[in-house]
Amino acid sequence: MTLRLGLTGSIGMGKSTTAQMFRDEGVPVWDAxxxxxxxxxxxxxxxxxxxxxxxxxxxxxxxxxxxxxxxxxxxxxxxxxxxxxxxxxxxxxxxxxxxxHNDPLVVFDIPLLFETGADEWLDAVLVVTAPADVQRSRVMDRPGMTEQQFQTILSRQTPDAEKRERADHIIETLTLDDTRTAVRNLIAELKGQSDARNRT
The missing domain is CATH 1.10.720 (Transcription Termination Factor Rho, Rna-binding Domain; Chain A, Domain 1)
Structure with missing residues (x-):
């Protein structure tokens, strides 16, 4: 049985980068x-x-x-x-x-995961996060981004603090190396859970 992991995070938190890290490790990723x-x-x-x-x-x-x-x-x-x-x-x-995909683990990359109720059909949810000042710096570095656009996007998303409260797993995306290590550790943990479920 395949374990379905949802991946989400507010704008600028490193979700797309983290999703690619799962792909790099051979985990299939569906991108909303x-x-x-x-x-x-x-x-x-x-x-x-x-x-x-x-x-x-x-x-x-x-x-x-x-x-x-x-x-x-x-x-x-x-x-x-x-x-x-x-x-x-x-x-x-x-x-x-x-x-x-009949893999032990698959990832669903869904920006508005909680907002659309996707957590109801997923087996677990991973939230990627970073401090507010890091998030802001990443977003404002994007071409054409304005303060008004940033605030509008944030207003449509579940606040980061609430996402973290509702998450089964959290990865802080401060550095690429630490994030990749955390992704690899989580993959090992979840594949172990998937294998255990399939044996019962």
């Missing part, structure tokens, strides 16, 4: 953001469904994120309508991923 990107790409599975609801959001058979942002800014209710279209397609992608 990458899945949505594929759904929105040219002739992606979400394109026609979104076009039917928001025609102005689709340009040359590609879902325009900028157009969606404009629609959401004008009417926040658009988010709920969009989720009704996209969430079932994301769930289908996730199920296909599980069906194709």
């Amino acid at each position: 953001d990458a899945t949505v990107h594929d759904l929105y790409s040219k002739d992606g599975d979400a394109v026609q469904a979104i076009a039917a609801v928001f025609p102005t959001a689709v340009i040359e058979n590609i879902v325009s994120r900028d157009a969606l942002k404009t629609l959401i800014a004008a009417d926040p209710a658009v988010i709920g309508q969009l989720e009704k279209v996209v969430h079932p397609l994301v769930a289908d992608s996730r199920l296909k991923f599980l069906a194709n």
